[in-house]
Amino acid sequence: MKNIIFTFKDGSPKYKQIYEQFKLFIEQGDIRTDEQLPTIRQLAESLQVSRNTTLMAYDQLVAEGYIRGEGRKGYFVNELEPALFQQGTAPRNEQQTESTTPVLVNFRADAIDQAHFPLKAWRRIANRILTLQESFQYGDPFGEVCLREQLAAYLFQSRGVKANAEAIIIGSSTQQMLIHLGHILKEDFPSVIVEDPGYDGAREAFQFHRLHFETLPVYETGADFSQLGQMQSRLAYVTPSHQSPIGVSMSIQQRQMLVHWANEIQGYIIEDDYDSEFRYTQRPFPALASIDAQRVIYLGNFSKCFLPGIRLSYMVLPQPLLNRYKDRFRHFESTASLLNQLTMAKFMEEGEWSRHIKRMRLIYRRKMQHLAAGLKNEFKENISIIGEQSGLYLLVKVHMEHSEEWLIKQASSYGVKVCPTSLYVVNNYSVRPIIKLGFSSLSHEEIQLGVQLLKKAWS
Known part of the structure; x- marks a missing residue:
């Protein structure tokens, strides 16, 4: 396969830039059907990025059908019709580009812990x-x-x-x-x-x-x-x-x-x-x-x-x-x-209901504490946390000069889905934007990753 040369740009996650470059190569026919891609380790070393970065790029290409993984053999290009991409290709607007970003961590508040469901x-x-x-x-x-x-x-x-x-x-x-x-x-x-x-x-x-x-x-x-x-x-x-x-x-x-x-x-x-x-x-x-x-x-x-x-x-x-x-x-x-x-x-x-509630109260409390501690450690005085005593979500008041819309959009560009609170308001708007982070369906590892990605997104 031809040598892959990347020049990373500021303002966009590296995994996203890798994904988009490979996608362009495949659509233009520069990388042919059934051609093998570099391994995750090889690509990471050549681009001087982490393996997780290249894995995220490959995962997105697999999800969209551009490439396939064949067990221990590696990743290969799927068959496409290059002409379909070359004819009448219009420049993608910002909204379309954002929609291709995979959701890595979803701080949704309308889900429960599946792993501990009875x-x-x-x-x-x-x-x-x-x-x-x-x-x-x-x-x-x-x-x-x-x-x-x-x-x-x-x-x-x-x-x-x-x-x-x-x-x-x-x-x-x-x-x-x-x-x-x-x-x-x-x-x-x-x-x-x-x-x-x-x-x-x-x-x-x-x-x-x-x-x-x-x-x-x-x-x-x-x-x-x-x-x-x-x-x-x-x-x-x-x-x-x-x-x-x-x-x-x-x-x-x-x-x-x-x-x-x-x-x-x-x-x-x-x-x-x-x-x-x-x-x-x-x-x-x-x-x-x-x-x-x-x-x-x-x-x-x-x-x-x-x-x-x-x-x-x-x-x-x-x-x-x-x-x-x-x-x-x-x-x-x-x-x-x-x-x-x-x-x-x-x-x-x-008695299954009482046992379930006692068990989940302990599990959710630990998740709440893990999320709150992570946010405080990463953001320090740049945020205030609201609602640590109960419930299945936290509110984060952001003390930075950004709007709720910008915070949500920026988090999404890094693969993190967060929820607005403005939809709950009739007239009593907060001076600072407040973001809602649900944690009930996330593991401790996902919570930690989500906080780290939010730090990158909002910095």
Whole structure:
């Protein structure tokens, strides 16, 4: 094969430049079909780069079909039609070039740890459930009694919520339950107080019913209740145990203030307790619904703490709303899988759920600490970390003269996917950009690599 001569340019990762140069050689026919490429070690030595750099370039070429790996023989060029690349080839714009960068580390916040998922226990129970007669029928429109009974016991033990199984409704997701709930609330409650910043999925559900918004500002120090008494809404949606996305927890004084407000105006609080299982410094805080079950609508789910694809959520309704809800939806089928409900009920009954939560709390705490320590070591005073006490993600406030868009784009160019927080904001924007880093699905090695790549990207 002809000698490969590279002149590296500043501003672009070296693996990306190697990948693009080989891609050009292949498309132009300079490297022919079935021709063998240099080994990873040979190429690394000739270009004076690390083996990991050349491996990343080859991996991308393999993924796109330009080359193939043949075991211990090495890498070879696949057959292409060079003329297709030579005719009408337009210069690639910046966006197209970026899309070819492989994602090496994805700090997504919507995934769980696959390596420690209790697959054997879940499969064993699920197989047994499929032998039961009730698995071959339509289920209860409000959720299977066996799961509602298990949830009632669990909520009392873990969250202090005294709930009768009849008051629990099972559904497929938090958004779906909010949309259903909106049908029985919108006539009496034309507006709702939402946290700012706050969960955008809840706002979308409220907008579905054309509810008007009033905003409750939330900062790193907590929510600002100073204007609560002047607001017109009698309905409030909050995430008190682990505010989404800021991560702060509502103090007992604020919880009592909010419950007092709801009683005084005869309103309701929708408490979204989406990931309260994972608190790393103290025991999970008692739920708002444990203070006043008559004025709090309690929401929970199995997506964050167990498996997103299971599509199981639940809510506990105060009696007046429960009667209206059942009257409205008694003729509708359940939106949650019958098989998953029955399996989860038995999973909880046999103690597998409690064992899983205890195990994952320890695993996620170690990942949280590893990520936080790595960020502090690499960035020092250039960042502030928000939300180390609980949850499955960290927020990073960046004290550099860069926008959120630039930080995300630059991270992507180095193969790191990070998440914005601006989408959670209504009006209460931060002076400095804040980036969201989920860690639950990553190994310690991936977390370390991701932090190192972010250091290079943002420097």
